[in-house]
Structure formats: C-alpha cells, structure tokens
Amino acid sequence: MSTVLAFILLFGALVFFHELGHFLFAKRAGILCREFAIGFGPKLFAFKKNETVYTIRLLPLGGYVRMAGEDPELIELKPGLRVGLILDNEETVQKIILNQKSKYPNARIIEIERADIEKDLFIQGIEEEDDEQSKIYKIDPKAQIVENGVENQIAPLDRQFASKPLLARTLTIFAGPLFNFLLAIVVFIIIGLLQGVPSEEAKLGVITEDGAAIEAGLKEGDTVQAIDGEKVETWTEIVEIVRDNPGETLTFQIERDNENIEIDVVPKEVEGQGKIGVYAPMDQSVLSAFTYGFTETWFWIKTIFIILGDLISGGFTIDAFGGPVAIYASTEMVAESGFFNLLRWGAMLSINLGIMNLLPIPALDGGRLTFFAIEALRGKPVSKEKEGFVHLIGFSLLMLLMILVTWNDIQRFFLK
Structure with a gap:
C-alpha cells in the first residue's frame, strides 16, 4: 500500500x-483555460474556481490543460434557435440558456436571427412577447452558455x-x-x-558499520593526507587508490584533531574492486x-x-x-x-x-x-x-x- x-x-x-x-x-497570455486535469478518464473529483474546472480523473497516466480554441467550440447559436437570456442592469447578456428555460423564470426568451459569440459579441433576435420587435443585445465577454444545467463560459477570439x-x-x-x-x-x-x-575534499564521510575502515579505526572527519606515501588532495583520488587495491594493505596518513597518525587499512574485495566502507564527505x-x-x-x-x-x-x-x-x-x-x-x-x-x-x-x-x-x-x-x-x-x-x-x-x- x-x-x-x-x-x-x-x-x-x-x-x-x-x-x-x-x-x-x-493564463499569463490571457488564454481561457476551461479545465486543469490530473489523469484521464472519468472524473473522481472536481471543483470550479473562477473560469477553470479543476479535476482529478481515474487513470493517473498524465494530465492536460484544456484551453479555449484548441478544440472546436462546443456551442453554435444558429438562426431560429429559441434561447433564454439572463441580463444585467445594463441589458448586457450574462447567461444564454439553451434548454430547461423554465428553471430560469427571469430569462428573456428570444428567437435568434443572428449571433456572434467570438468576435463582435452580440445576439440579435425577436422577443417572445413581441413577435415584431427585433433587438440586439451585447454579450459580456465572460458570459455563460447553459445547457442541461451545465455552464460553459464563452471564448471570444482574444481568449x-x-x-x-x-x-x-x-x-x-x-x-x-x-x-x-x-x-x-x-x-x-x-x-x-x-x-x-x-564534496571533493580529501576527508572521510560517514563510516559504515561493517566496512574495513571502521575495523581499522578510521573515523568520520579524518583528513587523508597521503596513502602509502602518495599524496592525495581529492576524494576521487582516495576512491581510485582503494578501488585498485582490493585485499592489499594500504597505509593512510591522516590528520585528526591536529595530530598526524598512520592507520593500516585492507580494502575488502567487492565485485573485483576494493571497498573500505566510507561515504564521501558532505558540504x-x-x-x-x-x-x-x-x-x-x-x-x-x-x-x-x-x-x-x-x-x-x-x-x-x-x-x-x-x-x-x-x-x-x-x-x-x-x-x-x-x-x-x-x-x-x-x-x-x-x-x-x-x-x-x-x-x-x-x-x-x-x-x-x-x-x-x-x-x-x-x-x-x-x-x-x-x-x-x-x-x-x-x-x-x-x-x-x-x-x-x-x-x-x-x-x-x-x-x-
């Protein structure tokens, strides 16, 4: 688990x-992001904040950001279609109701003559209560289209x-x-x-409990000055000498607490290479x-x-x-x-x-x-x-x- x-x-x-x-x-470019999804397939969890629906889906094999304009827009308002309009105080369209208009008693019902929800943002139609009056309504750039109770924000071309x-x-x-x-x-x-x-310092890091180093008496923090009289200045040089001498006695000249001492170490052979059980020093x-x-x-x-x-x-x-x-x-x-x-x-x-x-x-x-x-x-x-x-x-x-x-x-x- x-x-x-x-x-x-x-x-x-x-x-x-x-x-x-x-x-x-x-978002920085002004693109309308309809959905931010983690996973694919059926929704397990979803919530909407501002313009975007955030979802977690069943198959955790990827994810996607659904941006307006990448796929064909979902809704086309054709002439002859009867829709309901929810208007604000300035008679600007805030919602366009495609069906279930009875659930929106305040909606103004019109029959569409022409409409543009991408460029000019208007809708023209004949009101239900006055068959002879055709009127043009301005559409809010963030207006919602409601279909089967589900709201989708329109996507003007600039979004x-x-x-x-x-x-x-x-x-x-x-x-x-x-x-x-x-x-x-x-x-x-x-x-x-x-x-x-x-670090590349010629120092000993953590000493393992079952290695040759602890058996010989080496300690974490020891500074290695030379091995078998050969001067060393980096951790890599220590590793190379130990690696190339499995089973051979190596004399470490080290500095510990401001004292210079010598300790003999016999690297153990592991897969043909010498190991003494010491990690690199850490910065x-x-x-x-x-x-x-x-x-x-x-x-x-x-x-x-x-x-x-x-x-x-x-x-x-x-x-x-x-x-x-x-x-x-x-x-x-x-x-x-x-x-x-x-x-x-x-x-x-x-x-x-x-x-x-x-x-x-x-x-x-x-x-x-x-x-x-x-x-x-x-x-x-x-x-x-x-x-x-x-x-x-x-x-x-x-x-x-x-x-x-x-x-x-x-x-x-x-x-x-």
Missing part, C-alpha cells in the same frame, strides 16, 4: 507541475489559444517541460540542504546546495540525451522502454532504499518527462513546438486540419506503443 501511495504521489506531482507550467503561461502571438503560444507549450526541469532543480536543492552535497552550505540543484539537473539532462543517442544508433527494441508498470516497480525498489533516494528518483523522472515531451513527436509538446517552428519559417500556420491529422496519427501510435510497453513490463516484472 505504501508503494502505491508513493507512486501516485510521485507521478501525480510530476504531472501536476508539468501541467501547471502550461496553465500559468496560458483563444490560436489567436495569441506565436511567441506566447510557444512559451505556453514549452512551459510544461520547463516546469519539469525547474521541479528537478528544486528537489535537488532540497536534497542538498537536508542531506548535504558530496552542508546553502550555496553548495543551490549549485548542486543546477549541476545535478544538467548532469541528468546530458545523461538522458546520451542514452537516447545510444538507443537511436543501436536500434530501438521494446525492452529499451519502460512504461507506468516499470516506473511503479522501480519506485517500489527506490522507496525501500530511503526517502532521499525516492526524492532523487522523482527528480530524475521529472527530467525524463520534460525531455520526452520536448522530442519532436506528434501529439507531444515537442510535436506542437515543431509546428510552431514551421509556422515561423513559413510566416503562416499549418492548417488546423493537417496539424490535427498528424497529431491524431502520432497519438494513436503513442497509445499503441504504451500498450506494448505496458504488456512487456507486466511480463518482465509480474509474469516471470
């Missing part, structure tokens, strides 16, 4: 911050995603992966502040923690790109990929190894999610950014129909790949 909870919280946090990036930049400048659209889409990288930086900084940052400074957040994130970004390059050059195989089941199994193992390792694993997953979304694959953020790049080169966007078709094919292939990867993961981890 604890693993399930850890997986849900971990994966949910990654998705939340990814979608939060899209959401905040969309729709496609109407925004190319830069604003690009930043809105790029912000999702960006927030994944920022989350990783913050997590690594937290680890650095709480646990410390591995507890705030500056080092902040530096660590950026350097560690950059290290994993480079590492993941190297792995992707190896996959491409070596050929794709289904075993090279891992889906939600593999992430769950790995999370279970990492969670058992301690809280800080779980945090580190979450940061690495966040970086991976950010990079994967930036790949130029249709239906992912990188695919959409690719179309924006084409638009910048052409001076005009690709038609919605062509772009939508490409994204549909890409989404279908991604779903197929996920099914294959998930089945492969189930076989690997549960059907051995």
